[in-house]
Amino acid sequence: MPEPIQDADRQAVVQARGINFWFGEGELQRQILFDVEFAIQPGEIVLLTGESGSGKTTLLTLIGALRTLTDGSLTVLGQELLHANAATQVAIRRRIGFIFQAHNLLPHLSALDNARLPLELSPEISREEGIERASALLTSVGVGHRMHAFPSRLSGGEKQRVAVARSLMGHPDLILADEPTSALDSRTGREVIELLVHLSRGRGVPILIVSHDARIFDLTDRAIHMEDGRIQSMASARNA
Amino acid sequence: MPQKISLAFRQLAHDRMKFATAIAGVMVAVMLMWIQLGILAAVYESTTVIHRHITSDLVVFHPLSENMNGLKPFSVRTLYRVRGYPDVTGIGELLIGVVEWRRPDNGTIWKMQTYGIEVEEGWVDLPGLMTDGQSLKEADTFLFDRNSRAVFGPVVQTFLGGKAFEVELNHRRARVVGLTSMAASFGQQGNIVTSRANYLRLLKQFSPDEVHLGFVRLRPGADIPKAQAYLRQILAPEALVMTPQEFTDFELLYLKQNAPVGFVFTMGAVAGFFIGFIVVYQILYTDVTNNLPNFATMKAIGFTDWALFRIVIRQGVILSVLGYIPGSILAIGFYHIIQVGTSIPVRPTWDRAWLLLGLTCLMCLLSGAMATRKLRAADPADVF
Ligand SMILES: Nc1ncnc2c1ncn2[C@@H]1O[C@H](COP(=O)(O)OP(=O)(O)OP(=O)(O)O)[C@@H](O)[C@H]1O
Numbered sequence: 001m002p003e004p005i006q007d008a009d010r011q012a013v014v015q016a017r018g019i020n021f022w023f024g025e026g027e028l029q030r031q032i033l034f035d036v037e038f039a040i041q042p043g044e045i046v047l048l049t050g051e052s053g054s055g056k057t058t059l060l061t062l063i064g065a066l067r068t069l070t071d072g073s074l075t076v077l078g079q080e081l082l083h084a085n086a087a088t089q090v091a092i093r094r095r096i097g098f099i100f101q102a103h104n105l106l107p108h109l110s111a112l113d114n115a116r117l118p119l120e121l122s123p124e125i126s127r128e129e130g131i132e133r134a135s136a137l138l139t140s141v142g143v144g145h146r147m148h149a150f151p152s153r154l155s156g157g158e159k160q161r162v163a164v165a166r167s168l169m170g171h172p173d174l175i176l177a178d179e180p181t182s183a184l185d186s187r188t189g190r191e192v193i194e195l196l197v198h199l200s201r202g203r204g205v206p207i208l209i210v211s212h213d214a215r216i217f218d219l220t221d222r223a224i225h226m227e228d229g230r231i232q233s234m235a236s237a238r239n240a
Numbered sequence: 241m242p243q244k245i246s247l248a249f250r251q252l253a254h255d256r257m258k259f260a261t262a263i264a265g266v267m268v269a270v271m272l273m274w275i276q277l278g279i280l281a282a283v284y285e286s287t288t289v290i291h292r293h294i295t296s297d298l299v300v301f302h303p304l305s306e307n308m309n310g311l312k313p314f315s316v317r318t319l320y321r322v323r324g325y326p327d328v329t330g331i332g333e334l335l336i337g338v339v340e341w342r343r344p345d346n347g348t349i350w351k352m353q354t355y356g357i358e359v360e361e362g363w364v365d366l367p368g369l370m371t372d373g374q375s376l377k378e379a380d381t382f383l384f385d386r387n388s389r390a391v392f393g394p395v396v397q398t399f400l401g402g403k404a405f406e407v408e409l410n411h412r413r414a415r416v417v418g419l420t421s422m423a424a425s426f427g428q429q430g431n432i433v434t435s436r437a438n439y440l441r442l443l444k445q446f447s448p449d450e451v452h453l454g455f456v457r458l459r460p461g462a463d464i465p466k467a468q469a470y471l472r473q474i475l476a477p478e479a480l481v482m483t484p485q486e487f488t489d490f491e492l493l494y495l496k497q498n499a500p501v502g503f504v505f506t507m508g509a510v511a512g513f514f515i516g517f518i519v520v521y522q523i524l525y526t527d528v529t530n531n532l533p534n535f536a537t538m539k540a541i542g543f544t545d546w547a548l549f550r551i552v553i554r555q556g557v558i559l560s561v562l563g564y565i566p567g568s569i570l571a572i573g574f575y576h577i578i579q580v581g582t583s584i585p586v587r588p589t590w591d592r593a594w595l596l597l598g599l600t601c602l603m604c605l606l607s608g609a610m611a612t613r614k615l616r617a618a619d620p621a622d623v624f
């Protein structure tokens with residue numbers, strides 16, 4: 001593992017140092033993450049792998065400011081998240097595009113409205129502009145023709161494409177995806193990842209993807225492997 | 241924050257069945273409140289209809305009387321004593337009693353509230369009294385309250401149809417010479433107004449030296465409180481002296497103390513409020529519970545707790561408005577039915593409309609606010 005140089009360090013999109021994390025209290029307290037240390041540089045697409053229970057999701061929720069870090073240091077998009085307050089967490093979440101395992105589309109909104117949901121948080125963007133942007137994005141992820149359908153009428157792949165569109169909607173500075181393809185067959189899954197990677201690269205948005213699927217490794221820049229709450233190895237896809 | 245997507249409405253309306261149930265619940269609550277408060281107001285109104293039409297400056301009555309229908313007769317000589325006060329320009333009498341009304345068509349007998357008064361002097365300005373009152377100079381004539389219940393027969397139709405309506409009152413033949421409009425209440429079924437002389441013909445046992453209610457008119461510009469204080473003194477202890485407004489309050493106080501109508505109907509309205517509250521709370525609570533994963537997703541995307549809170553509150557407001565409008569329309573329909581069926585003068589008023597809109601919103605906001613407590617269970621860390 002090469003020493004990161006100071007300069008790149010300062011620009012890192014995600015910089016984790018000595019992260020320890022516990023679940024539970026007292027007797028039941030169990031440490032899940034041990035001295036986790038890594039960085040994601042601008043524009044990097046990183047695959048996070050590891051056995052079930054190794055702590056990948058936990059790490060992702062910490063980076064996404066969905067949980068509060070209590071030990072170590074984690075800088076995301078220039079913001080220290082150790083003991084971050086609610087307002088800071090919300091501010092960081094708004095700069096991140098999330099893609100969830102179970103797509104998490106709102107069942108009562110059409111594909112179009114789901115895609116433009118993040119724009120509800122940007123009052124400066126008009127309704128018309130939002131619809132325009134969302135339809136363009138949905139078209140670019142290949143579900144333009146399904147724009148007015150509700151999630152219950154979409155296939156798994158279509159739903160995940162809508163989720164990809166939603167994650168990109170608010171012009172995020174980072175995308176976090178947790179097993180976005182696990183509910184899809186491997187071909188559809190790969191198509192969705194290809195799409196995501198393609199669109200992110202075009203915008204220079206870094207991605208951290210958690211996946212069991214080693215076959216998407218070639219689409220990423222490098223992989224981080226976790227075992228029992230520890231970072232075990234970092235491999236560069238280019239060198240592999 | 242201006243909403244581009246009506247998240248509250250979409251979420252609420254997603255399950256059509258539940259949405260309809262919620263609206264129906266609010267509607268029922270709104271209707272109940274309208275009806276209960278409407279009847280209460282109508283009861284108060286109809287019990288004081290004469291009081292509020294009294295034109296005299298003061299009224300005089302027996303101190304042991306509890307209310308209008310329970311006025312105890314007192315001597316006219318006592319009433320005449322008020323003439324001693326220089327500002328008094330006129331006095332009048334009202335006699336009250338009950339006669340038996342025997343329907344000409346089927347012979348059934350009904351109790352009829354009867355008022356005897358010199359109508360042309362205008363002590364009471366009920367509709368019809370001044371115009372048709374002249375005919376009461378003839379013996380055995382009376383004015384019929386068009387709001388009397390239907391049990392008395394087709395009096396109004398017959399009269400308006402140009403035909404004479406004759407009836408037996410306390411075994412005397414009498415006929416309708418005009419209509420007035422008071423109100424039926426729970427206490428009595430119907431009213432007639434006649435002259436003092438006709439009253440004495442109908443109620444033979446009543447002594448012509450007595451009176452139930454005395455009217456006192458003062459010189460224009462006279463100091464009423466001063467006159468009242470003086471007359472009170474010279475009439476005590478045989479009679480009380482009140483202004484018409486005090487007499488109205490006196491009647492309402494009696495009603496409130498002796499008939500639980502106020503309590504019953506207020507409780508009815510409160511029950512309506514709680515029914516609505518529980519229905520809306522139930523709907524919103526299950527809505528929040530069922531949507532916890534969606535709220536968690538929204539939190540992860542960057543919605544604040546406050547934004548989610550507002551969605552739930554907005555749902556409450558949507559339910560109030562959507563329930564209030566049809567509920568009010570239906571209630572006004574019911575008012576009509578009640579009025580036609582019972583002659584109780586239930587009428588919608590803007591005051592009540594605003595009050596109930598406020599109560600409905602309060603009901604939905606309270607239940608919404610309580611349902612938002614469940615929002616805390618939406619943990620954005622659960623989304624993955
Ligand atoms: N909310 C929680 N409370 C307590 N323990 C938890 C909680 N969430 C996860 N854990 C535990 O933390 C450990 C790491 O879980 P995590 O979900 O991060 O693993 P993962 O690497 O994402 O696994 P998978 O590949 O199965 O998704 C597991 O042992 C899990 O049981």
Ligand SMILES: [Mg+2]
Pocket residue numbers: 056057058178
């Ligand atoms: Mg996981």
